[in-house]
Amino acid sequence: MESANELLTILPLIIIGAAGLFVMMLDAFTGSARLAYLATILFSAAALAVAVSDLFGPMGESFHGLITYGGTSSFGMVLVMTGTLFSVILSRDYLEKTGMHIAEVYSMILFAAFGMLLLVSSNNLVTLFLGIETMSISLYVLAGLVKNHKKSVEAALKYFLLGAFATGFLLYGIALLYGASGSTFLVDIAATEDKGMIYWAGVGLLLVGFFFKISAVPFHMWTPDVYQGAPTTITAFMATASKAAAFVAFILVLSRALPDARADWSDVIWLFALLTMVVGNILALVQDNVKRMLAYSSIAHAGYIMIGLAAGTDAAYSAVLFYLFAYTLMNIGAFGIVAYYEWHKGYDFTEVSNYSGLGFKQPIMGVLMSVFLFSMVGIPPFAGFIGKYRVFAAAVDEGLISLVIVGVLASAASVYYYLRVLVHLFMKESENGIVLSRPGTLYTASLLILAALTIFFGINPGVLTDLLGSFWTVQY
Amino acid sequence: METYIFILFATLAVAAAVGMITSRNTVNSALFLVLNLISVAGIFLLLKAQFLAVIQVLVYGGAIMVLFLFVIMLLNLSDEEQMLSKFSVRYAVGFFLGVIVLSQLLYVIASVTGTLPRIHPEMEAVGTVETIGDALFNIYMLPVLVTAILLTAAVVGALLLAQRNISGKVNK
Numbered sequence: 001m002e003s004a005n006e007l008l009t010i011l012p013l014i015i016i017g018a019a020g021l022f023v024m025m026l027d028a029f030t031g032s033a034r035l036a037y038l039a040t041i042l043f044s045a046a047a048l049a050v051a052v053s054d055l056f057g058p059m060g061e062s063f064h065g066l067i068t069y070g071g072t073s074s075f076g077m078v079l080v081m082t083g084t085l086f087s088v089i090l091s092r093d094y095l096e097k098t099g100m101h102i103a104e105v106y107s108m109i110l111f112a113a114f115g116m117l118l119l120v121s122s123n124n125l126v127t128l129f130l131g132i133e134t135m136s137i138s139l140y141v142l143a144g145l146v147k148n149h150k151k152s153v154e155a156a157l158k159y160f161l162l163g164a165f166a167t168g169f170l171l172y173g174i175a176l177l178y179g180a181s182g183s184t185f186l187v188d189i190a191a192t193e194d195k196g197m198i199y200w201a202g203v204g205l206l207l208v209g210f211f212f213k214i215s216a217v218p219f220h221m222w223t224p225d226v227y228q229g230a231p232t233t234i235t236a237f238m239a240t241a242s243k244a245a246a247f248v249a250f251i252l253v254l255s256r257a258l259p260d261a262r263a264d265w266s267d268v269i270w271l272f273a274l275l276t277m278v279v280g281n282i283l284a285l286v287q288d289n290v291k292r293m294l295a296y297s298s299i300a301h302a303g304y305i306m307i308g309l310a311a312g313t314d315a316a317y318s319a320v321l322f323y324l325f326a327y328t329l330m331n332i333g334a335f336g337i338v339a340y341y342e343w344h345k346g347y348d349f350t351e352v353s354n355y356s357g358l359g360f361k362q363p364i365m366g367v368l369m370s371v372f373l374f375s376m377v378g379i380p381p382f383a384g385f386i387g388k389y390r391v392f393a394a395a396v397d398e399g400l401i402s403l404v405i406v407g408v409l410a411s412a413a414s415v416y417y418y419l420r421v422l423v424h425l426f427m428k429e430s431e432n433g434i435v436l437s438r439p440g441t442l443y444t445a446s447l448l449i450l451a452a453l454t455i456f457f458g459i460n461p462g463v464l465t466d467l468l469g470s471f472w473t474v475q476y
Numbered sequence: 477m478e479t480y481i482f483i484l485f486a487t488l489a490v491a492a493a494v495g496m497i498t499s500r501n502t503v504n505s506a507l508f509l510v511l512n513l514i515s516v517a518g519i520f521l522l523l524k525a526q527f528l529a530v531i532q533v534l535v536y537g538g539a540i541m542v543l544f545l546f547v548i549m550l551l552n553l554s555d556e557e558q559m560l561s562k563f564s565v566r567y568a569v570g571f572f573l574g575v576i577v578l579s580q581l582l583y584v585i586a587s588v589t590g591t592l593p594r595i596h597p598e599m600e601a602v603g604t605v606e607t608i609g610d611a612l613f614n615i616y617m618l619p620v621l622v623t624a625i626l627l628t629a630a631v632v633g634a635l636l637l638a639q640r641n642i643s644g645k646v647n648k
Contacts, residue, residue, distance in 0.1 A: 020629070021628070064614075111629035112629075115626075140633070145636075
C-alpha cells in the first residue's frame with residue numbers, strides 16, 4: 001500500500017485532481033462560473049507553489065517505480081502549472097467578453113492539467129499513456145468549446161481524429177516495446193539486450209506518437225487549424241502547458257528508456273528538427289492571421305527545441321528545459337494580448353492588417369506585445385535569447401554544427417513575421433476608429449508578471465540554469 | 477494447429493477491420509466491428525488469456541456493440557432498403573459469428589476435458605483473473621485510480637459538447 005510519504009511525492013497531481021473534481025461539483029451545485037474561476041486559481045497556485053518547493057527537494061521514484069519525482073519532473077510540473085495558472089487568469093476576461101464563460105471550462109482545464117502532471121512524472125509507459133490520454137481528451141473538448149463557431153468545431157474534430165490516430169501509433173509502439181523488453185518500466189526498456197525488429201519498430205512508433213504531440217513536421221498539420229479555431233486563451237494553454245509536458249515526457253523517455261540507442265534516434269530527431277524548423281518558419285512567413293502565425297511559430301520553436309534533443313547530452317536536456325520555460329512565458333503572453341485585441345467586436349482582430357495603429361491606443365498592451373515578440377525572435381536581454389543560445393551551444397558541443405547553422409538562419413528569417421505584427425501595431429496609421437477598452441487589472445497584472453519574468457530570466461538566467469544543471473548530476 | 481487458428485483469427489480481424497471502414501452501410505460496418513472484436517478475443521484465447529477474451533466479448537462484442545447498433549437504428553433509418561438488399565452479407569456475418577461462438581464453446585469443452593495442447597506453463601498463470609487483479613490492484617493501483625479521472629473528464633467533456641444551448645448558462 002502507498003504510504004502517506006508516497007502520496008506527498010505527487011502532491012501537485014493530487015491537488016489538481018481533487019481540484020478538478022471539486023470544481024466539477026461546484027459547477028453542478030452552484031452553476032457559478034465565477035466561483036469555479038476563483039477555486040481554480042487557488043488550487044493552481046497551490047499546486048504551483050508545491051511544485052516550486054519540490055524543485056529543491058529530493059529526487060526519486062515512488063508507487064513501485066511508476067512515478068518519478070523531483071528534478072526534471074518537478075520542473076515539468078512547474079512548467080505545466082505556470083501555463084495553467086496564467087491561462088486560467090487570462091481566460092476569464094476573454095471568455096466573458098466572448099460570451100463563453102461557463103464553469104465546465106475550468107474543470108476541463110484542470111483535468112487536462114492533471115494529465116500533463118502525470119505525463120511529466122511518469123516513469124512507466126502505462127502512466128505516460130494515461131497522462132497523454134487524460135490531457136488530450138480534455139483538450140479536444142476545450143478546442144471545440146465555441147459550438148456556434150465553425151472554425152472551433154472544425155478544430156475540435158480535426159484535433160480529435162488526428163489525435164486519436166497518433167494515440168494509436170503511440171500505443172502500438174508501447175505494445176511492441178513491451179513485447180521486446182517484457183516490461184513497461186523505462187529502466188527495464190533501457191536494459192533490453194535483444195534489440196530486434198520488434199524493438200526498433202516500437203521505438204519508431206513511439207517517436208511518431210511524440211512527434212505528433214510536439215507538432216513536429218510532418219506531423220504538424222493539425223496545429224495551425226486547431227490553434228486558430230480554439231478560443232485564444234485555450235490556445236495559449238494548449239501551446240504552452242501541453243507542449244511543455246509532452247517535451248518533458250519525451251526527455252524522460254529518451255534519457256531513461258533509450259539512452260543506449262542514442263546514436264540511432266539522434267539522427268532521426270536531427271532530420272525532423274531540420275524539417276520542423278525550415279517548414280515552420282517558411283509557412284509562418286506567409287500567414288496573415290496572427291493566431292496562425294503564432295501556431296507556425298510554435299512549430300518552429302519545437303524545431304529549435306528538438307535540436308537540443310538531437311544533441312542528447314545532459315547539458316542539452318537542461319538547456320531544453322530552460323527553453324521550455326522561456327517558451328511558456330512568452331507564448332502565453334503573446335496569446336494573451338491577441339485575446340485582448342480579439343474580444344473587441346466589429347473587426348476580426350486575428351488578422352494582422354486590423355492591428356494597424358493599435359499599439360498607441362493602449363500603449364501598455366503594445367509594449368508588452370513587443371516584449372513577448374522580441375523574446376520569441378531571440379533578441380537579448382529576453383529569456384528567449386538565452387534559451388536559444390543555450391540549446392544551440394549544447395548542440396555545437398555535440399558537433400551538430402550544420403543543424404545549428406540552419407537553426408540560426410531560420411530564426412533570422414523569423415524576425416520578419418514577428419516584427420510585421422509590431423510594424424502594424426506602431427508604424428501604420430489606424431484605419432478604423434475602434435476604441436479599445438481597458439483590460440482588467442488582473443489581466444494586465446498577469447501579463448506584466450509574464451513580461452517581467454521574461455526579462456528577469458533573460459538578464460539573470462544563472463538562477464535557473466544552475467538549478468536545472470544540478471538535475472542531471474544524479475544518474476538513474 | 478494453433479498457428480493455423482491464429483492465422484485464421486488474425487486474417488479475420490484484419491479483413492473485418494477493412495470491411496468495417498469500407499462498407500457504406502452503417503449496420504454492416506457495426507457488424508464487421510463485432511467480427512473484428514470477436515476475432516481479437518479469439519487471439520486472446522490462443523494466448524491463454526481467458527479472462528481478457530471473455531471481457532472482450534462481453535464488454536466490446538456485447539454491451540458496446542449493442543449500444544452502437546441502437547444508436548445507428550435510432551438515428552439512421554433512411555437506407556433500410558439497402559440493408560435488406562444486402563441480406564447475403566448479413567448471413568455471411570451471422571455465419572462467421574456462429575462459427576466463432578461455436579469455437580469458443582468447443583474450446584471450453586475441450587479445455588475441461590483436457591484435449592487442448594498446452595502453450596507454456598507460465599502463460600497459463602498470466603491469463604487468470606487472479607493475476608490480472610493482482611497486477612491491477614497492487615503495482616498498477618495508481619493508473620487504475622487515474623483512469624477514474626480520465627473517464628470523469630471524458631464524461632464531463634461529452635456532456636459539455638452535447639449541451640444544446642451553451643450560452644443559456646452564461647451570466648448566471
